[in-house]
Amino acid sequence: MxxxxxxxxxxxxxxxxxxxxxxxxxxxxxxxxxxxxxxxxxxxxxxxxxxNSTVMPDQDYLLGTLTLGLDGVHTGEVMITGGGRARQTYPAKPYESQTTPLAKGAQVVIIEVKQGTAYVKALVLPGA
The missing domain is CATH 1.20.5 (Single alpha-helices involved in coiled-coils or other helix-helix interfaces)
Structure with missing residues (x-):
């Protein structure tokens, strides 16, 4: 070779x-x-x-409308209207100690649902 x-x-x-x-x-x-x-x-x-990112994409936010008013003492009711889910209603409580009551029909962001209760904050839109 x-x-x-x-x-x-x-x-x-x-x-x-x-x-x-x-x-x-x-x-x-x-x-x-x-x-x-x-x-x-x-x-x-x-x-x-x-x-994993700590930033939540917009489509992951759950938006809702209060069907019963909410204040710091009484439990309200929220209907989930966003996030691509079917309409569902949950008892609603404020996410943090909130002194301002939220009226029926107010738009809210559902922060978490724990043991069948939705903890919500008022939806604040930019420029509003």
Missing amino acids: VDWFTALPLWGQIGVGLLVIAAFVAVIWMLLSLVLLPVIALIQKALEPSE
Whole structure:
């Protein structure tokens, strides 16, 4: 085999050498791909929860309308009208200690629903 290679002219030896190097690189690339791609996928799955954003997209806000007024003492009722959900009603309480009562028909943002009760804040639109 060495006699065959040395019998080639210089340009032939260079060409065969480049083909051997290219084949070697291709084989190493395929082996690393078969080994490293699953490892990278596992690492990405493990790190996925840490990529969560603390900013809530607009479509995730639940908007509602009060069907019964709400003040700091009495529980009201809110009907969910936004977020792509079917209309649902929940008992409503203020999210934080709120001294200003909210009248029937007021637009609110549902902050959380806990044990069947919606905790709401008044919807404040920019420029309003």
